[in-house]
Amino acid sequence: AQRVTQPEKLLSVFKGAPVELKCNYSYSGSPELFWYVQYSRQRLQLLLRHISRESIKGFTADLNKGETSFHLKKPFAQEEDSAMYYCALSLTTDSWGKLQFGAGTQVVVTP
Amino acid sequence: GAVVSQHPSWVICKSGTSVKIECRSLDFQATTMFWYRQFPKQSLMLMATSNEGSKATYEQGVEKDKFLINHASLTLSTLTVTSAHPEDSSFYICSARDSFRWNTDTQYFGPGTRLTVL
Numbered sequence: 001a002q003r004v005t006q007p008e009k010l011l012s013v014f015k016g017a018p019v020e021l022k023c024n025y026s027y028s029g030s031p032e033l034f035w036y037v038q039y040s041r042q043r044l045q046l047l048l049r050h051i052s053r054e055s056i057k058g059f060t061a062d063l064n065k066g067e068t069s070f071h072l073k074k075p076f077a078q079e080e081d082s083a084m085y086y087c088a089l090s091l092t093t094d095s096w097g098k099l100q101f102g103a104g105t106q107v108v109v110t111p
Numbered sequence: 112g113a114v115v116s117q118h119p120s121w122v123i124c125k126s127g128t129s130v131k132i133e134c135r136s137l138d139f140q141a142t143t144m145f146w147y148r149q150f151p152k153q154s155l156m157l158m159a160t161s162n163e164g165s166k167a168t169y170e171q172g173v174e175k176d177k178f179l180i181n182h183a184s185l186t187l188s189t190l191t192v193t194s195a196h197p198e199d200s201s202f203y204i205c206s207a208r209d210s211f212r213w214n215t216d217t218q219y220f221g222p223g224t225r226l227t228v229l
Contacts, residue, residue, distance in 0.1 A: 042222075043204075043220045043221065043223065044204070044206075045220065046217050046218070049217075086154065086155070096143055096160050097208060098145065098160060099145070099157065099206075099218060100157065101154045101155045101156075104154050
């Protein structure tokens, strides 16, 4: 069965420092990977997805099929980046687009 | 655009009663909606996929007779927790896919409903 692993429950970084959130997946096929973010008292929202290969709010993520990883990176963290981040996987064979979420990583950016 | 609402935002009920939670797509049509459950400090667990005009598809381990899902229109799906018990207390979140953007996998999430069963 497919699985999404986010090894860090909490990541505390200083403002201006680089931040990297790890995400590994296990799936024998070709998944679609996403990062979702949940700011305090707000709903879950899409941050970025691997097929777009775009940078959102300074964040980027590269799908590494060899390492089965989809780490999220930002070179200079800002205080407004403090939030809960979820890595999610969707199977290309699933026509409904069901998502499987990792456990999430809480990011705290301190000034 | 792409706003999903849930009602109620929180509900407290007595053990043995049933609770209905609504999920609405406000400015788009959603053939498919999803229901998730989230325990404190844990991730979202997919409960079921709700399809307009057809039966919901439940994930393994989710009791379909316990969690009744009705997707009667392109903008509304309901989750009814029947004969609720304290172990059903949780945060229930729905999401919806835009029917006219089928080539994207973006799910738009509702704000969630906090259910507490006494």
